[in-house]
Amino acid sequence: MRDARIAVIGATGAVGAVTMRLLRERGHENVRAFASSRSAGTVLDGGIVVEEATPDALASAGVDLALFSVGTSASLELVPHAVRGGAVAVDKSSAYRLEPGVPLVVPEVNGPRAREHDGIVANPNCCTIPLTCVLGPLHEAAGLKRVRVATYQAVSGKGAQRLQQLLDEDPAEHDLSMDWSWDGDETDEESKIHAETRKILELPDLPISATTVRVPVPVGHAESIWVELEEPLSPEQATSILAAAPSVQLVDVPTPRASAQTDDVLVGRIRPDRASDGNGLALFLACDNLNKGAALNAIQIAELLLGDRVAA
Numbered sequence: 001m002r003d004a005r006i007a008v009i010g011a012t013g014a015v016g017a018v019t020m021r022l023l024r025e026r027g028h029e030n031v032r033a034f035a036s037s038r039s040a041g042t043v044l045d046g047g048i049v050v051e052e053a054t055p056d057a058l059a060s061a062g063v064d065l066a067l068f069s070v071g072t073s074a075s076l077e078l079v080p081h082a083v084r085g086g087a088v089a090v091d092k093s094s095a096y097r098l099e100p101g102v103p104l105v106v107p108e109v110n111g112p113r114a115r116e117h118d119g120i121v122a123n124p125n126c127c128t129i130p131l132t133c134v135l136g137p138l139h140e141a142a143g144l145k146r147v148r149v150a151t152y153q154a155v156s157g158k159g160a161q162r163l164q165q166l167l168d169e170d171p172a173e174h175d176l177s178m179d180w181s182w183d184g185d186e187t188d189e190e191s192k193i194h195a196e197t198r199k200i201l202e203l204p205d206l207p208i209s210a211t212t213v214r215v216p217v218p219v220g221h222a223e224s225i226w227v228e229l230e231e232p233l234s235p236e237q238a239t240s241i242l243a244a245a246p247s248v249q250l251v252d253v254p255t256p257r258a259s260a261q262t263d264d265v266l267v268g269r270i271r272p273d274r275a276s277d278g279n280g281l282a283l284f285l286a287c288d289n290l291n292k293g294a295a296l297n298a299i300q301i302a303e304l305l306l307g308d309r310v311a312a
């Protein structure tokens with residue numbers, strides 16, 4: 001599995017840089033890096049030279065897996081060429097996430113769905129990934145009836161350039177924002193959280209409401225979550241369920257900064273929802289948006305598919 005031929009497209013970006021590091025740390029050695037013509041020729045850590053991601057270069061790259069983090073329009077243009085060349089593409093943009101027939105995968109929640117791909121597996125939104133890592137086990141235990149979520153999202157979620165702007169700003173200028181496109185009276189980030197959560201959990205009618213907020217934090221998204229369950233579930237029971245859940249780490253107070261040093265979803269503040277008249281719980285999470293929220297989740301999908309190939 002470790003000698004699989006892997007291409008990282010978008011290798012110079014915020015997510016791509018983390019992808020390259022994680023692949024190296026996990027022992028993948030046969031890795032090529034691609035980006036746009038702007039950074040073709042750049043030499044990355046480890047001496048890998050960035051190649052230009054043209055349709056022909058991707059179709060003839062001869063790789064097993066192509067990990068894309070280039071944005072929606074570039075993914076729409078380039079992913080089909082990598083697939084034409086025989087690669088399985090794991091795409092981190094929103095281009096294919098809701099396409100029927102394209103699996104949208106969080107390995108801990110619906111990993112087996114990845115095997116149903118027809119060349120493309122989609123990696124969910126950076127808030128949806130940690131949210132479903134928490135909702136999946138709670139649903140299995142007591143049935144989800146309703147979900148409300150408010151997010152506090154780091155600036156690196158907007159990419160490497162926006163992160164640099166934050167670091168260059170006077171802290172007195174820092175503010176909250178809602179810097180997404182609008183989809184009626186919601187941000188498109190809120191729409192993604194609804195639709196992707198329903199698809200991953202296979203609960204197409206799940207009532208779910210989200211408010212997404214950008215905060216002046218470099219790395220690490222946090223989320224306040226209120227769930228109503230079909231069956232009673234005490235905070236103590238929810239705590240022991242989540243303690244056993246893969247990629248979840250219980251802490252007293254999850255923070256973005258603490259999450260940025262782990263591969264896990266940090267979960268805490270598990271308590272009764274005092275505004276609920278049913279089986280309501282409130283909890284809080286934090287997760288590194290560049291790591292488990294993006295790069296690591298995609299690598300775990302890739303490793304799941306490569307593991308199948310080795311076992312076959």
Ligand SMILES: NC(=O)c1ccc[n+]([C@@H]2O[C@H](COP(=O)([O-])OP(=O)(O)OC[C@H]3O[C@@H](n4cnc5c(N)ncnc54)[C@H](OP(=O)(O)O)[C@@H]3O)[C@@H](O)[C@H]2O)c1
Pocket residue numbers: 009010011012013014015016034035036037038039040053068069070071072074092093094124125126156157158159160161289290293294
């Ligand atoms: N940041 C996050 O927390 C996060 C989380 C989940 C998913 N995502 C998704 O991941 C993708 C990348 O996000 P990012 O934050 O890493 O953005 P970023 O820092 O702006 O990086 C974008 C990368 O894409 C490359 N690129 C852009 N247009 C290209 C093209 N036409 N052909 C080839 N390469 C191209 C850039 O290369 P150059 O150096 O040549 O410009 C750069 O390597 C987006 O779809 C985003 O929605 C991001």
